[in-house]
Amino acid sequence: MSLILDTISEVIYGTELYPDIYSKAAALAWKIIQGHVFNDANKRTGMHAGIALMELNLTRVNVNPTLIKDIAVLAADGQCTIDELGVWFYKHAD
Numbered sequence: 001m002s003l004i005l006d007t008i009s010e011v012i013y014g015t016e017l018y019p020d021i022y023s024k025a026a027a028l029a030w031k032i033i034q035g036h037v038f039n040d041a042n043k044r045t046g047m048h049a050g051i052a053l054m055e056l057n058l059t060r061v062n063v064n065p066t067l068i069k070d071i072a073v074l075a076a077d078g079q080c081t082i083d084e085l086g087v088w089f090y091k092h093a094d
Contacts, residue, residue, distance in 0.1 A: 004031045008053075018086075021057045022093065025050035026086035033075045043072035050089065060094040067092070 008024040008031075010017040018024045029050030033042050047068050051061045071088050074080035080088075 004028065004035065004037070007031055018082075020086075021054055021059050022090040023082070023086040025053045025089045026082050028053055029072075030075055030080075030082045030085050033072060034078075043069070043076050046075070047072045050085075054089065054093065061089065061092050062094045063092040 005028070008018050008027045018027045029046040032038075032046030032049055036042055038045060051068075054061055071080060071085065075085055
């Protein structure tokens, strides 16, 4: 898990790979979902981790549970990139 947390603050050639809270939350969620970190509940855990990261940084996510499940399934199926997930987090932030 610490490697995943390191990933969200990664710098390449002096530029932060995930520069804002939306892209950081997306990278965290996506890496947990795609990395199959746990035996079960990777989609739920990934999305909750991303949402928790945003809330810890005083950015609330306002969305119903069905939409969270839907985007998590897309990410798990490889139909949603980290960038697309970042846009999703941005669009659902208060």
